Amino acid sequence: MSAADGPGALTLLHTSPVHVPVFDGLRDRHHPGAALRHLVVPGLLERARAEGPAAVTGEIEALLSAAEGGDGPVLCTCSTIGAVAEALGPALGRPVLRVDRPMAAAAVRTGPRIAVLATVESTLAPTLALIREEGAALDRERAGYAAALCPRPHVVPGAWERFEAGDDAGCLALVAAAAEAVTDADVIVLAQVSMAGALERAVTAIPLLASPAVGLAAAVGALRRA
Known part of the structure; x- marks a missing residue:
């Protein structure tokens, strides 16, 4: 420390x-x-x-x-x-x-179809729960929003193994490619801090959010x- x-x-x-x-x-x-x-x-x-x-x-x-x-x-x-x-x-x-709470709040305000990218499975359940929590809060302003909310989780194959091996560039390249492959979402969430570098690498018209x-x-x- x-x-x-x-x-x-x-x-x-x-x-x-x-x-x-x-x-x-x-x-x-x-x-x-x-x-x-x-x-x-x-x-x-x-x-x-x-x-x-x-x-x-x-x-x-x-x-x-x-x-x-x-x-x-x-x-x-x-x-x-x-x-x-x-x-x-x-x-x-x-x-x-x-x-990740401010990122989740921004994501639900962007649109209900939220692609959630992660490099480890253990991140998905907490992130999806957080997005639904923020969606429920927004529902008080926009009635019916929570029912329309549709977060879709994706684990990026091989990315965590690259990260653990110290290959940050390789990890981020896989994350960026996964983000670019998303076509049917209002917003893409990068669920982990370690994925944030993909913001500068991914070329996509869909808003891409990171947490740091x-x-x-x-x-x-x-x-x-x-």
């Missing part, structure tokens, strides 16, 4: 060290001066994939209870465990945000309101 000096820092909970420079870069470009603390725990994703996200609830609670900046906001950057982490906020007495930039913006906003 690397800690930014001074009070008022945002804690980011990651399941891969590769996400640290992504969020530091976004901070430097869009939120200069915002202090970030990174907590990297790869084992959380491994256990969540093997046993289900609920299996890591206690470990996440213990980690965040012991982390520096114990009353400041937390941003969970892993889609698989995001719902579990978010639900711990009241017990921890601090805001816990999931990086909008998720960090929401969390920095929570930090400044704290």
Whole structure:
């Protein structure tokens, strides 16, 4: 864990060290001066994939209870465990945000036919549940929207294996190709932080959404309101 000096820092909970420079870069470009603390725990994703996200609830609670900046906001950057982490906020007495919620909210407002791309199966159920939750919220403004909502999940074959092998370019090329192959959607969602680089590679007329930039913006906003 690397800690930014001074009070008022945002804690980011990651399941891969590769996400640290992504969020530091976004901070430097869009939120200069915002202090970030990174907590990297790869084992959380491994256990969540093997046993289900609920299996890591206690470990996440213990980690965040012991982390520096114990009353400041937390941003969970892993889609698989995001719902579990978010639900711990009241017990921890601090805001816990999931990086993909702002993306999901933007997706449902774009249109009901949502293609959800992921590189691991474990990401799909939490992401689909989040999209339906945001669709239900929008239904209060647009009656009947939830009934029309149609998220369609797709796992990109071979992409996770490339990512695990350190072949980020190969992973993103597969993700970009999968996005370009989608033809019958109002919007395409890239379910994981690690897929965000495909935004710059995919050529498609369909809106393509990723979570890091909008998720960090929401969390920095929570930090400044704290």
